[in-house]
Amino acid sequence: MFQNYQYTVTERFLRYVQIDTQSDPHSKTQPSTEKQKDLSRILVTELKAIGVEDAHLDEFGYVYATIPSNTDKKVPVICFCSHVDTAPDCSGKDVKPIVHKNYDGSDIILPDDNTQVITTKEHPYLKTKIGDDIITASGNTLLGADDKAGVAIIMDLANFLITHPEIKHGEIKILFTPDEEIGRGVDKVDMKKLGADFGYTLDGGELGSLEDENFSADGVTINIYGIIAHPGTAKDKLVNALKVASSFLDSLPKDALSPETTDGRLGFVHPIHIEGIAEKVTVSFIIRDFVTAKLKEYESFLQQQLEATVKKFPGAKADFVVKEQYRNMKEVLDQNPQVTQFAEDAIKRAGIDFAKLIIRGGTDGSRFSYMGLPCPNLFTGEMALHSKHEYVSIQDMQKSVETLVHLARLWEERS
Structure with a gap:
C-alpha cells in the first residue's frame, strides 16, 4: 500500500517550520498572535489543492476541513487534530531546518551556535534513530516539530486518502488549532461545526507511542x-x-x-x-x-x-x-475503550512496537475528552520539545502517516 507512495510529510514539515507561529501567553486576543494564521492560511490553500473542498479558517484561528466518507457503511466520524503554534519558551523566528541524512549516532553540532550539541547521552531516544534522517534546527531557535510534525502528518494523510480512493474510510474531520502551548487550544472550537464522534491529537513523541492518560x-x-x-x-x-x-x-x-x-x-x-x-x-x-x-x-x-x-x-x-x-482524559477514554484499542491495532498494523505512555502535562485532547470528544494522543516523532535541541526523525513521521491510514481503515472495517 505504501511501497510506491511518495510521502509529502517531509517537504511540508520543512516549509511549515520556517513560518513563525509562536503564541503569546500575555496576549488577550484569540488567537494570541495573528502570525499563527500565516501558517493556517497556507494549510487551507494546500488542503483545497489536495481536493478537500470545505477547508476554511475561522476568525479565531481554527482550520476546519472534511475528507468525505467513501464507504456505504455508517462509520463514526473521526477527527485528527494538531496545533500550529510553537512554545513561547524559545524563539520560533527564522527557523533554519537541517536534514541530517542517515544519522550515524555521533554528536550533532548545530552550525549557528556551536555550543548547542545534541548528544545521545542527553537524548537516549536518538540512539534508536541511527540510520534515520534527522531534522534539527540550526542552533538559534527551536525547530517547531511540536507540533508542526503533527500538522505535516495530518496533511500527508489527507493527501494519501484523496489520492487512494480504494482505501475505504468513514468521514474524517481535520482540525488545526492555535494557542495549544499557552493552554487555550480548544477555547473557541465550534464542536457542533466540527461534528466528530471521536478524535486523536497528533502531538506525541516516540515511535509507536499512544498516550491515553494525562495529569x-x-x-x-x-x-x-x-x-x-x-x-x-x-x-x-x-x-x-x-x-x-x-x-x-x-x-x-x-x-x-x-x-x-x-x-x-x-x-x-x-x-x-x-x-x-x-x-x-x-x-x-x-x-x-x-x-x-x-x-x-x-x-x-x-x-x-x-x-x-x-x-x-x-x-x-x-x-x-x-x-x-483540565482533567485526566483516561476517565473518559475508559468509557470508550475502542478509541485506544483501534489506535493500538493501527500502530501494530504499521509494523511498529506499541507503547502506552502517560503525559505529565495536558493536551488539547485532554480538554476535548471532557467536551464530548474522547481523544487520546498519538506519536509524531517530535523530541526534545521547546528547546534548541528539538529534533524529529523523517521515518517516524512517515510511520505516523501509515498509522493514521490504518486507523481510518480500522474504523471502517469494524463498523
Whole structure:
C-alpha cells in the first residue's frame, strides 16, 4: 500500500517550520498572535489543492476541513487534530531546518551556535534513530516539530486518502488549532461545526507511542496582604507581604511534591509566578496529579501551609482561589475503550512496537475528552520539545502517516 507512495510529510514539515507561529501567553486576543494564521492560511490553500473542498479558517484561528466518507457503511466520524503554534519558551523566528541524512549516532553540532550539541547521552531516544534522517534546527531557535510534525502528518494523510480512493474510510474531520502551548487550544472550537464522534491529537513523541492518560490540573492564586507604613516610622506597624510570601514559599517541601523531585505518576505543587510589593503579593501555582482526587489533598496542604505562615505575621491576611484547568482524559477514554484499542491495532498494523505512555502535562485532547470528544494522543516523532535541541526523525513521521491510514481503515472495517 505504501511501497510506491511518495510521502509529502517531509517537504511540508520543512516549509511549515520556517513560518513563525509562536503564541503569546500575555496576549488577550484569540488567537494570541495573528502570525499563527500565516501558517493556517497556507494549510487551507494546500488542503483545497489536495481536493478537500470545505477547508476554511475561522476568525479565531481554527482550520476546519472534511475528507468525505467513501464507504456505504455508517462509520463514526473521526477527527485528527494538531496545533500550529510553537512554545513561547524559545524563539520560533527564522527557523533554519537541517536534514541530517542517515544519522550515524555521533554528536550533532548545530552550525549557528556551536555550543548547542545534541548528544545521545542527553537524548537516549536518538540512539534508536541511527540510520534515520534527522531534522534539527540550526542552533538559534527551536525547530517547531511540536507540533508542526503533527500538522505535516495530518496533511500527508489527507493527501494519501484523496489520492487512494480504494482505501475505504468513514468521514474524517481535520482540525488545526492555535494557542495549544499557552493552554487555550480548544477555547473557541465550534464542536457542533466540527461534528466528530471521536478524535486523536497528533502531538506525541516516540515511535509507536499512544498516550491515553494525562495529569489532572488545577491552578491556585494566592493573594497575600500586608500592612503598609512609611519605613521611617514603621516600627510595630509595617507587615511586609514580600516577607510573608517568602516565608510561605520556604515552608514548602524541598525534597518532594515538586516538579524537580518527582517523575512517573507522582504529582506536584509548583509555584510558577510571583509579583507584588510590600503591601500585596500574588503567587500563582499549578497543581498536578494523575488521580483527580489528590488535587484537593495538595490544595488543602497548600492552604494549611499558607494559614500557618500568615499566623506568624500578625496583621497579615491572605486569600486562596482554586481554578479547575483540565482533567485526566483516561476517565473518559475508559468509557470508550475502542478509541485506544483501534489506535493500538493501527500502530501494530504499521509494523511498529506499541507503547502506552502517560503525559505529565495536558493536551488539547485532554480538554476535548471532557467536551464530548474522547481523544487520546498519538506519536509524531517530535523530541526534545521547546528547546534548541528539538529534533524529529523523517521515518517516524512517515510511520505516523501509515498509522493514521490504518486507523481510518480500522474504523471502517469494524463498523
